[in-house]
Amino acid sequence: MSASHSPQEREKLLQSIVQSLQSKYSPNGCSESATPGRFCESCAQLEAVDEDLFAHLKEVNKLLRKRTETKERVNQHHDRVTRRLPVEVVSYIFSIYTDDLNSAFDPRNPIVKPGPLLLGAVSRSWRRAAFSTPKLWNTISIQILSNDNLTTKVELTKEWLDRSRQLPLNLSLFYQTSDMVESEHDALAPLFSMLQSLSPRWSMLVLRIPPMLFPTFIGEVTCAPILQTLKLIDDSSGEGYFSLNTPLLRHLDMQLSIPISEIFIEWSTLTSVETDWVTTRDFLDVLRFSETLESFRVSSLVKDQSHSPPTTISLTHSALRELHLETYGQGMLPRSELVAMLNLVTFPSLEKFRYHSGGANSFPNSAAIPFHALSLSTYPF
Template identity: 25%
Template sequence: MSDRQYHSSWNKDNSPFASLIGTNHIPSSAELNMLKALLVQPQLELCQLEAEIDRVQNLLTGLLSEKQKLTDYIEAHRALISPIRQIPTETLAEIFVWCLPTEPLYAVRNLNAAELHKTSGAAAAPLVFTIISRDWRRVAVSTPRLWNSLHIYLPPHLSRDDFSRRIAGITSWLQRSGSLPISFSIHEARVDYYATNFPVTCSLGIGSSTGHVHPQLDITVRGENMQSMLRALMPFSSRFGDLSLSLSTLSFSFFHQLSPSSFPTLESLHLYDLGTSRGLSQSSESHDKFATLLSSMPVLRKLDLKQFYARDQKYLSLPCNWGTMTRLAIGDGLIPSKALAILAEMPRLQSLSLQITVNEEMSNSVVHLSELREMQLQVQQLGGRHQPISIPVLASLIDCIQSPSLRSLSLTSLSPLTVSEWPFSGVSLHALEILELDGTFLPMVLTECMSQTPNLITFMLTSRFTSFTLQDSHLSCLTSSPCNLSPLWPRLQNIRILTNKHQVMGRQHHSELVSMTSFTNAALITFLESRSQATYPLKYCDVLYSAQSQTSFSEAELYTLRNLKQNGLKLRIYCHPVPANPNIPYHDSPEGGMPRPENITHINVESDMESRYGHGAVVIL
């Protein structure tokens, strides 16, 4: 019987009982006999088909098994001739080194790339290379450049056993670095934070006092753990080239006690005081210990004291070779005269970050910093952050800093009050390539800034408090059109716009601070379309709207934005949620407390778009 005949003969529509199939008809005795006779042949053929299917299935199973054996045989031998096996060990090691992440600043002990800044698998290097194969592990372990950088986060709950395992891992890691200079960061979590968020009543071990603390925050255990950690690190101290310490007052005292007489190769030092405000370095004893520590660093070139203070702001009394310093960061709220006195001793300075407290004293002592390429200023007025900043005094300070090589500038106003004048109007910013503004500036301030910085490549603008600085008129000045054949910032390639950051971070000071963005979707999209076709096309654009913003995009606008992304623009638009609960749960993250980069040239880092509550709804990513 052919397939066609078979198909036709067993069609239910051709059955003599077709009209009864699917009904509630009760067959008669005669019909029952007819049905039984009718089913004899199809049941016989069904058995034959099942037998044939079993035979074919067994045949197919055998063939698939043979196929798998052949595939395994071929792949096993192909692996032996894989090109990567022909790569010399030295070349493979170099490839591993190039896979190391450039951000964060230090390597971390992490194999979970998804948790580490949600970036690519390269973020887990170098540990990931030790779990691929025996040969790769051998190459990785024997390549010192993979292991001469490490960041360690120390949460306060760690037991002695946990600490011992962490110390063993750190020691093994650094031993693999051979004789190379070491970049090392250690961040100790704040105790007071955990005492606040994890209330457990227990004895503090001092008399009969009790308090609300983490159940494993015994000060004796923590002190012993930290001393054990520092003792394990000190054998490597002669190779420290970059050191970042974010420690409590007690732990700093341990570090001082256990330190060698000299750190002969240390060129970069970052200190962060986790103790009470100004408590660590304000006392005479602590100041002397700090001075002694600095005197043991003969080749120090970079000093970051953003959260570490010299007594009475007498920084020049510290035993540093100021004349050879290339980077300085001080977060002590220096008045202009003291800032200029320090800068006058640092002719080779290349990177500067200062927090300035503006008083009423005009500056007139000019300092020449011919090599300065990056400057970051955080400014507030004497008397508190809610005092208006005296722009003439700030401008006089800026005018006194002669920096013809300046390429990167960051200005942050710590006051919620509006900055009404551009303080850099008296200096040349023609060569500036990177600009970051953070605060509340009048639109006219941004207009003057734009006209003064013709060669800008990267621009970042953050609105901290009230109305947003960026207007449609600014975007129009940056947009090429028949009415604007020579737009400003023709070399612009990276732009980041963060709106109402201070509200997003949950620190509103006044009820009237809620505001909406002052530029429209149409102006933004027209700007993006124009710049995508420019001589220097836009590469990155990040926009972060506040929780209070009512911004929404139409389907047509979203279609245009997606087309821009498909054509190569790295575009991200987010909207922050209103924070529901500001308490952050404890998380022992390998990158916890990681220092931020010294420069502001990076822009495409997703973590920068996030607040402590996450970055919320994604408009387009």
């Protein structure tokens, strides 16, 4: 082999040799032969050459394996990261890389770049460093498609999370179907069971699944002792409830249509709530149940359709610093009910207030009284 050949040319030549060895020439006779079932002179010569090639196949395969091992040593020798840096520094660099990827996570777009797997695909030394760094594996986004092999999904998910050791977990589960049937509950059971076994380590939980699956997902789990962030997202109008003891929960994000009364969690520990389709009664209940709440964002404040009498008990919420209200869209809250609701509450610590109605209505001046104590940093519109 000439030294003038480039590495790419040598690589192609080796591949062609392997391919030729894998396709042995074995015709059943030759049409040009005078004797049926026998070879003509040219075919016989080709067969003889093939026999010589296959006689050396074992040695060629041995050399190819040796070449692979040597190439790995060359890659490691040329790798300035793992060869020159301590493994602890390499792990730290890898952690920064995956943290950067995970920081862009959007629960409404469940496609997440598999950062740790990309690192492990570079070389054996990178894979060894990546697989031994638990912090790379404590965040996972599980996307379930209708044609997925759920058995394989469970195995791969378990392998991923096993590498996280005992670190707190950030889990995102995306599953959506237009026609839920009982068999799908059964098919999802192994995956849900595996995730339930890790509930003591849940730190962030993002569920974009039909609300009717919430009880199946929770199963026999009664408490998530270190859960701090909970996001419940669903684009359908299905019914369901969520019940879980969450003693350390700080952040709740609900982008779904089920009422707040169907969410059984520890409200008293919350510092931020972001939610959709909130009635005036729900709005006041959140404030009553969440005394430590500092930020409250409502993307659609709607009219209460229940026939029960409206709440008339006023309250003062001392911790709230930021309040965002939006009242546009279907079932938009009438101005009179907005005024009545806001006249029931006082926020002595409020610093920011934003109101948006999609251009349909301006903020009613008669509702501005509760905000007289706002600081100079407040912007009301």
